[in-house]
Amino acid sequence: MAVDGRAGGPHPTDEVPLLTNGDLAAVFHEIGDLLEIKGELVFKTVAYHRAADAIAHSPIEIARAYRAGSQPRIPGVGKAISDKIAELATTGRLAFLDRLHAEVPASLVEVLAIPGLGPKTVKLLWERLGITTLDGLRTALDSGALRDAKGISEKGEEAIRFGLEGLDRRSIRMTLGDAERIVGSIVELLGDTLGVVALTPAGSFRRRRETIGDLDILAETTDPGALIERFTAIPPVEHVVGAGPQKKASIRLLRGPQVDLMTFPPGDAGTYLVHFTGSKEHNVRLRGIARDRGWSLSEKGFLRLGEDGEPKTGSAAELRTFATEAEVYAFLGLADIPPELREDRGEIEAARDGSLPNLIADADLRGDCHAHSDWSDGVHSIEQMAEAARARGYAYLVLTDHSHGLAIARGLTPERVREQREIVRGLNRRFATEEDAGIAPAATPAEGFRLLHGCELEIRADGGLDFDDEMLAAFDVVVAALHQGRRQPRAQLTERVLGAIRSPHVDVIAHPAGRMLGERARDDLDLAWDELFAAAAENGTLLEIDGSDHRLDLSPERARRAVEAGCLLTIDSDAHRTDELAGIRWGVAQARRAWVGPAVVANTWSRDALLAWVAAKPGRIQ
C-alpha cells in the first residue's frame, strides 16, 4: 500500500498529514500498475508512471504547494492527475484509488514487481488461479498448479520461479559496504536536525553480520517530531511504511531496503542500544537474567517486578535507565559485550565469568597480504596501490596480482612477474631514501614501509600450481587461491587445496571457501574443512579472512574452528583499487565475530616477523 500508516485510519487530530513527494509518487506508480493489470491502454498507464517519476524527482514539496493553493507545473502532469494530487494533498485519500482497489487486489502490485513478469500474466494468474499475493504464487509453484493452468508454458513457469528467486535475493541482502553507504548518507542528511544529540546505526549492521536486510538507526534527541518529519521526507524514499506515534518511523528507500528510525530521550541510550542492536537470541538471554534479578528489561529500561512477577505500577513503579551499554551490562552482572559477539554463542557466559576474548581491532594491523594492481584485474597502478597503503600507516603491502592460469583476470606470465619485480624494487629504493631523509608520509611506522612482492597463485583444476618452485621461491609472500573447477567432488577439491597448503612455497590460502555474498551470491566450495585446518596448522600455512564485503571468507564459524585447530590467520583487503584497501575493516569485523584476538593474526606482526615466518617453512628453496 502506498500511504498506509499516514492517510489510512483515523488520525488523532482532524489534521491530514502532509504527504511527501515519495508518498505521492508511490500512489501514482500504484495506479499505473493496477491499471496495467486491469488491461488499460498502455498510453494511459505510462502517463501515470511518468507523472510519478516527475513528482518523485521534483525539487518542490508538491503537497505543501497544493495545500497553499498554488499548483506548480510538473512535467507530465495534466489536469486529470493534477486534480488527483489536489485531492490527495487536502484529504490524504483518493476516491479513484479506492475504486481501483475494489476492482483489483492491491497485493497484485507486488506480484507485478517480479522481474520478467508482465501485467498480462499477472492478470491471468489472478483470474484463472485466484493468485493475488507472492505467497499465493509460491504455493501455486510448489504444488504444480501453474503447470496445469492454461496459458502458462513450461518456460513461463520457469521464468516466474527465476523471477521470484531474484526478487527474494534482491529484497533480502545488502553487503556491509552497501549498508554503510546508505546508513552514512542518512545520518549525514539528518545529523544537523535540531535537538539531535546522536544518531547510531544499530541492528545487524552494528553487529557486522555478513549481509544485511533492513537497517536500523537510533536517534537520541530532544525533538523526535522534527527528526521524524525530515526522515520520512528523505529524497529517495519510495514510501513511508509507518510513522508511529511520533517516536519511530519506517521508510522504504527506492529500490532499496527498509530503514527504521527509533528515537529516545537524551541520557537513555543504554537499553535502547542494547535492545535494537540485538541479536534477538542475545536479548532473550539478557531479559532472562534481568527477570532472575527482579527486573523486566525492555528498550525503555529496567522496570522493577512485583511479587506477582509483573512490573510494579502506579506510585510503586520503578524504572532504571542508563546512558551507556556498559552500565546496562554491569547492572546485569556482566562485562560489556562487543556488538559483534552478541549472538548467544557463549558470550553471555564469558561476560559473566570474566573470560571475554581480547578481540582484534583495526589498529592492530600492520600490513595487508592481498591486493591487486592494474597489472592483472586491479584498477590502479602498482605505485598508486603502494602509496595508498603507505598513507594508511602500514609497514607493508603484499602485491598479489594473479598468475597466468587465471586468464579472465589477466594473470601474469613469469616474464611479466620479473618485470613487475623491478618496479617493486625501484619503489622500495625510493621509500627507503625518503625514510632516511625524514620525508616519508607522517603515518609511516618506525620499521618503515615496503612493498612486498607476491602473487595470487592459481590452484589449477588439475591440482597443479601455476608457477614452479623456483619461481615461487623468489616471491616475498605467496597467496594461493582456487577460482576454477569449483564443482569438482569434495575429495578432489580438498586434495587441490591440501596440495597448496603443503607446498613449501605457499604462505597463505586466500578466500578458502570461494564464497560470494550479496547479489552475486554463490555456494561455498565443498571442502573437508577439518582436514584443511589440521594440514594448515601442521604446515604453518596461513588462512585468510578476505575482507572484501562480497567475500568475508573464512566465515566466522570456520575462522573460529581454524583457530581452535591451531591455525594462524591473515586478514586482507583483496583490494582491486586504492579505496578498497580500507575494506580490510570488514575482515577485522568478521574476525571479531569469530572471537579472534590479535596474536593469531599474522599481519599484526612486524614485517620482519612475517618474512621470517615465511622463510621458516620447511623444504623451501632459500
Ligand SMILES: [Zn+2]
Ligand atoms: Zn581471488
Ligand SMILES: [Zn+2]
Ligand atoms: Zn585477489
